[in-house]
Amino acid sequence: MADERRFRSLQEAARFMEAEIDRPVTPRVTDLGNSLVLRTRSLALTGGQFTNVYDLSWASSSSTAALRFTPRPTAAVDAAQHAPATSSAAFFTLLDEASGLPAQTSLNLAIEQGRVLSMPVVDREALVSRAGALSLCDLTAAGHVALNGTQLTWTGSLTDRQAECYVFGNGNMVIDRRNDPEKGSVRVLDEASRVTPALPPRADRVDVGFTLTGGREFRSTGVAVDGGLDIFAHDLVLRCPARHVDLRGDNLLEIRSVGELHADAWPDSAVTVGPSLDVTDFAAHPINTDRSLDVAPPFAPSRRARMVVFEDRAGRTHLRLFDGRPGSRVFQGVTPQEARDSVAADPGFRWGCFIDGGQTAKMWVALDGELTSFGNRHYLRWPKADEDEFVWVPDTGRPISSIITLQHRSETQRAVDAARAASLALPPRPPVARTDPDLSSSSRPSAAGPPHRGRDRDAGRGR
Structure with a gap:
């Protein structure tokens, strides 16, 4: 792990990064055991640029992959110390200023240990793990729920479909950009997107907020007959026919299906990702207009780190990370098409997808008994209120909301005690997720409350 470095200015940090990070890696193949292999190499690009490629590969018969989630973005380096290899996973809530964060910050679908943690509001690709083997599916944000024992159809609130119920979740948030004299640009939550739209009088529908119980059921923790329900205060919000809701008592919700995924055979874990590598035009993919991610389209034909x-x-x-640094002249990363073409040429693919926008992507691997990080090592922690220096945190990186842990299958199958099992995951989800020390999470956002201001930033710009 790298020593901590401090800088008085961004200019000083950028000069250091250019010398320390913007250089090709030495080709290397490392056998991590049980079919798990790490390959590192440099890939020359047009225009005199290059990217460093880190490729983790394994046979599902020998090693397993599991998705783990945490309600709040967390430094994953501690969890990474308990596995042969770990990587960052999917899209998550990334804001610099907001009145609060959602109860679950991994965006849209999140399933862990066979339990649905959050629901999708848009159709999107999903990465699925069953018995330790990963696969990809095109997931429709629609299916069935059981509300107080009555089966009803549902669809995501950002789809154009009709259904008996409409799901609102963290994917409904809208991120704006605001110019900042110091940071250039900051991500700001459109606070109106934090609440459900108004319901007209006598609409015969109500908004019900649900929180996951200790099992697989959700219990109502808020009801609004006129809309305006705080989405962030609940794991999911269901807009549904009023006749099925007890306005004064408990309401129980079961998720019966999400697209092709069904409750009688939930995967071990799953998460919203995309786009698929089979997409013919990455710039035209609907993910580029998803305002829960950012104003800038994440899969425009520009070079950046990608995984x-x-x-x-x-x-x-395979997990393959194409590394880059924002602001670099020669080491910016790759375009989506360059990433796809690289995979198609070597070694070819049956299925594949981008995991997220790429600029938070990292890998951690146990090499010779020491945890080593790869990718996005340019990350700086900005000065806190009582500090005046930027801190380089290359191994920790940005706090994230989900990881992929790779384990040797013999270790996965071995009976382990509760403490050991817990160490393989990110911090556990509390039974009822409510107040974050720095965030407001009241039933409705307060206009008078101070906004949450993120303190950690990249030396460059972008997600």
């Missing part, structure tokens, strides 16, 4: 997951034609699964 993909795919299965090659020999049946091995």
Whole structure:
């Protein structure tokens, strides 16, 4: 792990990064045991640029992959110390200023240990883990729920479909950008997107906020007959026919299906990702207009760090990170098409997708008994109120909301005690997620309350 470095200015940090990070890596192949292999190499690009490629691959018969989530973005480096290899996973809430954060910050679908943590509001690709093997599906944000024992249809509130119920969740948030004299640009929550739209009088519908119980059921923790329900205060909000809701008592909700995923055979874990590597025009993918991610389209044809997951034609699964640094002249990363073309050329793929926008992507690998990080090592922690220096945190990186842990299958199958099992995951989800020390999480956002201001920033710009 790198020593801590401090800088008086961003200019000083940028000069250091250019010398320390903007250089090709030495090609290397490392056998991590049980079919898990790490390959590092440099890839030359047009225009005199390059990217460093870190590729973790494994056979599902020998190693397993699981998705883990935490309600709040967390430094994943501690969890990474308990696995042969770990990577960051999917999209999550990334804000610099907001009145609060959602109860679950991993965006849209999140399933862990067979329990639905949050629901999708848009159709999107999903990465699925069953018995430790990863796969990809095109997931429709629609299905069935059981509300107080009555089965009803549902669809995501940002789809154009009709259904008996409409789901609102963290994917409904809208992020704006505001110019900042010091940071250039900051991500700001459109506070109106934090609440459900108004319901007209006598609409015969109500908004019900639900919180996950200790099992797989959700219990109502808020009701609004005129809309305006705080989405962030609940794991999900359901707009549904009033006749099925007890306005004064408990309401129980079961998720019966999400697209092709069904409650009688939930995957071990799943998460919203995308786009698929089969997409013919990445810039035209609807993810580029998803305002829960940012104003700027994440898969425009620009170079930045990118990470993909795919299965090659020999049946091995890969996590491949194309590294880059924002603001670099020669080491910016790759375009979506360059990433796809690289995978198609070597080694080819049966299926594959981008995991997220890429600029929070990291890998941690146990090499010779020491935890080593790869990717996005430019990250700076900005000065706190009583500080005046920027701190380089290359191994920790940005706090994230989900990870992929890779384990040798023999270790996965071995009976382990509760403490050991807990150490393989990010911090556990509390039974009822409510107040974050720095955030307001009242039933409705307060206009008078101070906004949450993120303190950690990249040396460059972008997600």
